[in-house]
Amino acid sequence: xxxxxxxxxxxxxxxxxxxxxxxxxxxxxxxxxxxxxxxxxxxxxxxxxxxxxxxxxxxxxxxxxxxxxxxxxxxxxxxxxxxxxxxxxxxxxxxxxxxxxxxxxxxxxxxxxxxxxxxxxxxxxxxxxxxxxxxxxxxxxxxxxxxxxxxxxxxxxxxxxxxxxxxxxxxxxxxxxxxxxxxxxxxxxxxxxxxxxxxxxxxxxxxxxxxxxxxxxxxxxxxxxxxxxxxxxxxxxxxxxxxxxxxxxxxxxxxxxxxxxxxxxxxxxxxxxxxxxxxxxxxxxxxxxxxxxxxxxxxxxxxxxxxxxxxxxxxxxxxxxxxxxxxxxxxxxxxxxxxxxxxxxxxxxxxxxxxxxxxxxxxxxxxxxxxxxxxxxxxxxxxxxxxxxxxxxxxxxxxxxxxxxxxxxxxxxxxxxxxxxxxxxxxxxxxxxxxxxxxxxxxxxxxxxxxxxxxxxxxxxxxxxxxxxxxxxxxxxxxxxxxxxxxxxxxxxxxxxxxxxxxxxxxxxxxxxxxx
Amino acid sequence: xxxxxxxxxxxxxxxxxxxxxxxxxxxxxxxxxxxxxxxxxxxxxxxxxxxxxxxxxxxxxxxxxxxxxxxxxxxxxxxxxxxxxxxxxxxxxxxxxxxxxxxxxxxxxxxxxxxxxxxxxxxxxxxxxxxxxxxxxxxxxxxxxxxxxxxxxxxxxxxxxxxxxxxxxxxxxxxxxxxxxxxxxxxxxxxxxxxxxxxxxxxxxxxxxxxxxxxxxxxxxxxxxxxxxxxxxxxxxxxxxxxxxxxxxxxxxxxxxxxxxxxxxxxxxxxxxxxxxxxxxxxxxxxxxxxxxxxxxxxxxxxxxxxxxxxxxxxxxxxxxxxxxxxxxxxxxxxxxxxx
Numbered sequence: 001x002x003x004x005x006x007x008x009x010x011x012x013x014x015x016x017x018x019x020x021x022x023x024x025x026x027x028x029x030x031x032x033x034x035x036x037x038x039x040x041x042x043x044x045x046x047x048x049x050x051x052x053x054x055x056x057x058x059x060x061x062x063x064x065x066x067x068x069x070x071x072x073x074x075x076x077x078x079x080x081x082x083x084x085x086x087x088x089x090x091x092x093x094x095x096x097x098x099x100x101x102x103x104x105x106x107x108x109x110x111x112x113x114x115x116x117x118x119x120x121x122x123x124x125x126x127x128x129x130x131x132x133x134x135x136x137x138x139x140x141x142x143x144x145x146x147x148x149x150x151x152x153x154x155x156x157x158x159x160x161x162x163x164x165x166x167x168x169x170x171x172x173x174x175x176x177x178x179x180x181x182x183x184x185x186x187x188x189x190x191x192x193x194x195x196x197x198x199x200x201x202x203x204x205x206x207x208x209x210x211x212x213x214x215x216x217x218x219x220x221x222x223x224x225x226x227x228x229x230x231x232x233x234x235x236x237x238x239x240x241x242x243x244x245x246x247x248x249x250x251x252x253x254x255x256x257x258x259x260x261x262x263x264x265x266x267x268x269x270x271x272x273x274x275x276x277x278x279x280x281x282x283x284x285x286x287x288x289x290x291x292x293x294x295x296x297x298x299x300x301x302x303x304x305x306x307x308x309x310x311x312x313x314x315x316x317x318x319x320x321x322x323x324x325x326x327x328x329x330x331x332x333x334x335x336x337x338x339x340x341x342x343x344x345x346x347x348x349x350x351x352x353x354x355x356x357x358x359x360x361x362x363x364x365x366x367x368x369x370x371x372x373x374x375x376x377x378x379x380x381x382x383x384x385x386x387x388x389x390x391x392x393x394x395x396x397x398x399x400x401x402x403x404x405x406x407x408x409x410x411x412x413x414x415x416x417x418x419x420x421x422x423x424x425x426x427x428x429x430x431x432x433x434x435x436x437x438x439x440x441x442x443x444x445x446x447x448x449x450x451x452x453x454x455x456x457x458x459x460x461x462x463x464x465x466x467x468x469x470x471x472x473x474x475x476x477x478x479x480x481x482x483x484x485x486x487x488x489x490x491x492x493x494x495x496x497x498x499x500x501x502x503x504x505x506x507x508x509x510x511x512x513x514x515x516x
Numbered sequence: 517x518x519x520x521x522x523x524x525x526x527x528x529x530x531x532x533x534x535x536x537x538x539x540x541x542x543x544x545x546x547x548x549x550x551x552x553x554x555x556x557x558x559x560x561x562x563x564x565x566x567x568x569x570x571x572x573x574x575x576x577x578x579x580x581x582x583x584x585x586x587x588x589x590x591x592x593x594x595x596x597x598x599x600x601x602x603x604x605x606x607x608x609x610x611x612x613x614x615x616x617x618x619x620x621x622x623x624x625x626x627x628x629x630x631x632x633x634x635x636x637x638x639x640x641x642x643x644x645x646x647x648x649x650x651x652x653x654x655x656x657x658x659x660x661x662x663x664x665x666x667x668x669x670x671x672x673x674x675x676x677x678x679x680x681x682x683x684x685x686x687x688x689x690x691x692x693x694x695x696x697x698x699x700x701x702x703x704x705x706x707x708x709x710x711x712x713x714x715x716x717x718x719x720x721x722x723x724x725x726x727x728x729x730x731x732x733x734x735x736x737x738x739x740x741x742x743x744x745x746x747x748x749x750x751x752x753x754x755x756x757x758x759x760x761x762x763x764x765x766x767x768x769x770x771x772x773x774x775x776x777x778x779x780x781x782x783x784x785x786x787x788x789x790x791x792x793x794x795x796x797x798x799x800x801x802x803x804x805x806x807x808x809x810x811x812x813x814x815x816x817x818x819x820x821x822x823x824x825x826x827x828x829x830x831x832x833x834x835x836x837x838x839x840x841x842x843x844x845x846x847x848x849x850x851x852x853x854x855x856x
Binding site for chain 2: 043044045046175178179182190191194195198199204206377378406407408409445451452453454455457458459460461462463464465469493497498499
């Protein structure tokens with residue numbers, strides 16, 4: 001923010017000396033930082049993650065705010081509060097600096113938008129308000145206990161899309177390239193590269209996620225809007241975080257001035273990424289300005305300057321009726337979702353990660369960012385579709401058939417920004433129960449077919465084992481597995497490794513066993 | 517109407533007389549060893565175990581000591597057992613007693629060392645091969661002039677956690693080994709002898725190495741009674757390994773017939789006597805300070821079975837392996853006994 005000030009000082013001077021030249025570097029820095037943290041959101045065999053993309057979700061006032069509102073509890077993590085404090089303070093003081101200089105999603109929009117000829121332009125005046133109305137919907141839904149902001153919040157959306165779609169697709173591409181090198185009788189090279197990257201850049205296992213296609217497509221469409229409709233379409237008209245930051249920055253002291261020399265050539269207007277610059281003096285839309293300072297550069301008369309002045313509330317007319325409608329819609333959505341039959345009572349639901357809050361609180365605080373799914377070493381954490389009701393879309397569920405919960409692993413709780421998944425100690429994890437294994441005796445090989453198996457017993461990680469052998473006296477039949485419900489933690493490794501084709505012969509059902 | 521459950525077709529009777537008998541015998545063997553009279557507690561069980569062990573080792577010691585004296589210099593012993601600590605010294609001594617690593621590994625060899633790194637457990641729990649045994653074998657190979665010593669396994673739990681928390685990744689790398697994760701594309705479907713499996717994906721590096729060294733740890737196992745040397749080859753296999761459990765003992769022998777190690781070094785510095793193969797409690801672990809080295813896969817396993825108070829034929833795959841001509845269970849005159 002220091003840079004901001006030097007920039008404003010310099011803006012009165014020679015053309016091109018403006019700080020705006022540094023903006024792409026700053027954006028690139030934060031995008032790379034985001035990717036660095038994202039890729040580092042992995043255990044690599046260690047008990048603790050070295051880095052976590054959580055940092056970016058920590059500083060998102062929309063996510064944290066609506067989650068806190070819905071759950072009626074403030075973030076307890078002091079580092080989250082500190083990060084939020086910085087973002088809010090900077091925004092209140094200077095406006096949407098975050099959007100123009102920091103937001104990795106905004107940077108992606110700028111990058112994709114550069115494929116389209118022509119800059120910003122004034123845009124479609126009637127659409128600017130859409131993002132505020134979305135925001136109002138989210139806030140009112142949260143007020144009535146339904147947290148929906150995480151579906152469209154840019155940082156959650158980006159993290160989720162990278163986790164579920166972009167990253168797996170990248171790994172797939174890299175592995176197939178290695179296959180090609182391998183097939184082209186360059187095995188040595190392929191092995192060398194494979195071994196060098198395995199465990200660091202390339203994971204040991206191809207990440208697979210349900211809904212990868214849908215989530216990836218949504219990201220693709222949003223980015224494509226930059227080319228099809230206009231640059232930064234998302235940021236201008238749709239982004240609810242941008243709307244919140246715009247509102248927070250309404251009374252900021254940063255101010256754009258147009259001096260007398262302006263001949264209304266409208267170059268600034270055409271080049272404005274936010275659609276905030278209007279040639280005439282006094283028509284600046286502060287809440288749309290992302291402080292890129294580009295108009296200062298573009299002005300041939302050097303009439304545009306940024307400076308500080310006393311806060312002044314610019315006009316922002318959303319229309320009383322529209323705001324009211326959005327608010328009511330948010331409240332109604334909350335009510336409608338609340339009168340859905342709870343997923344648990346319909347189909348038994350699905351397993352939540354270890355350390356998850358009780359279901360109601362979990363749904364209110366989960367940011368649907370997918371960080372837990374990124375970090376899960378077995379890939380068992382998957383985005384829910386309707387397993388946890390409509391409200392549960394994209395929240396994490398453990399699908400043991402895809403991957404079990406590693407007995408000593410506590411990574412998902414470490415990367416959760418809101419504590420929807422609590423951070424467990426190693427000791428707590430060992431006895432934390434997420435479900436109970438139930439043997440399906442109609443499918444189990446020793447029960448149904450008199451075949452020897454006992455894979456479930458072998459892999460059961462508790463000590464003593466929760467899956468034990470029952471040997472028939474006389475020994476005519478193979479021993480059979482039995483679940484000691486008081487010992488079972490529901491990790492699902494038995495279900496994951498069960499050799500029965502299709503649905504396993506042992507299934508973990510949510511909730512603790514009768515003993516707990 | 518019968519549901520189709522398996523993708524692989526299995527030939528022959530699935531539930532043979534052989535396996536049936538095994539479960540009966542095994543029940544008896546376990547009754548003798550691990551089960552306790554109604555009044556007894558855990559302490560009783562342990563005492564009984566130690567007594568059995570003492571008796572066994574006493575019985576094992578006497579004739580062998582005499583025999584070694586007579587046999588020394590005549591026929592080369594193909595099994596060496598070293599008792600004592602620390603693990604690296606015992607490992608070195610056992611290998612030296614067989615003629616040293618140079619007998620097995622030549623200059624420029626690419627060696628694959630296959631420890632058991634199957635579980636996310638710390639070394640003291642005895643679920644994986646002791647990292648110091650692994651490191652010493654790597655060191656011995658390097659000293660013998662091996663060009664490369666690759667250390668690998670296909671764990672059951674998350675490989676990164678297993679490699680790390682077993683202590684093997686660090687110890688083996690420090691000793692000069694290349695610790696590598698198995699790559700999906702390097703499994704190759706190979707024909708097997710068909711006792712249990714007609715073909716199965718096996719890791720190429722293991723098949724193509726100049727020399728392979730098996731480095732198992734001795735543990736109990738719910739399905740295979742004990743997991744010893746031959747069972748350790750399941751860690752060189754890919755695919756859905758749970759499927760092997762249908763004809764587990766036969767499958768183990770199929771793999772052991774395919775992969776012929778130059779040397780087996782069995783880690784019995786501590787053995788897991790209950791809750792195997794994963795364990796998780798120190799109470800399941802008995803410290804024996806023993807390292808067994810040998811060239812006959814069957815003999816090594818036969819010897820190791822005795823450490824648990826079992827006869828080799830109590831472990832069906834050992835008997836099956838002898839039947840298949842892989843080696844001999846009879847240990848008389850073959851064991852060289854050392855202590856540090």
